[in-house]
Amino acid sequence: MAADPDEELVRRVGAGEPAAVQTLVARKLPRILALAVRMLGDAAEAEDVAQETFVRIWRHAASWRRGNARFDSWIHRVTLNLCYDRLRRRREWVTGDLPDVADPAPLPDAHSEEEAHRVERALQAIAPRQREAIVLVYYQGMSNIEAAATLQISVDALESLLARGRRSLQAILAEDGADE
Template identity: 70%
Template structure:
């Protein structure tokens, strides 16, 4: 039996109890939204993913098996799959026309907001599995074991992804700082 703090709430959702889904959304929306924003780099798309995640949870709550997995693992997998679907669609959609001129917006300053944007751009440039590993461990506060289980990897494979991702992030950020 898996110890799951959300087990009773998901049972209430499956039973159609009034207010259960609202309580679940209130409890989990910030995490799913943060996950999707970091995976997609686009707040509007992330909001769509979070909404679709909760819709699927509501539709399939009765199928959730608390003995087999924690609710968070199940729900994060739903959100990640939706993110990957959107990332695949992006690759498949050809750009209509390239922009005629470069973006005239000034480069970000070295202030905290500018640094946060640099980190987000660098995160978006990572290979998707590296980004997923970094987001789960560093932004979603999962343990290496939890993230590895969610990604279907061994802890060693996850740690390898994290190591490569950190190196790629550092190189990318160093390159942006050198360009500034």
């Protein structure tokens, strides 16, 4: 396995260096926050998840050792687990739909604000594992190998999730377009 670009920084965080913590947060927060917003569809909840993710990093940095996955994969896994905890609580306590809009910023492939909202709503409507795979690959920019490691599945299983997710999104968007 190639050297982990975050290994030294995590070691310094574990040693209690305040500057290392600031650097790690500055480096990772935008992607972690974007992941949580897209998974939860709620910016305030996403901020809570991001904060909890960094608390866990701070608590476990001293004992973190490079293993099968890079630190970036591990931090994404922690964030996804926290998102799923919140999504489970929603199902237990709340009935109703997820919010319509996850992130007010247009998606990279959206041609208009309206289209961006349609894509976000569709993303929230597909199966959670499919959404997770799509978000990691298409929005977080992970390779299939990195995303599979983060999800702790094979690359073939990831590619299957991506294919099913794309088909689900296309069906939802086609149905949504037919309703207009």
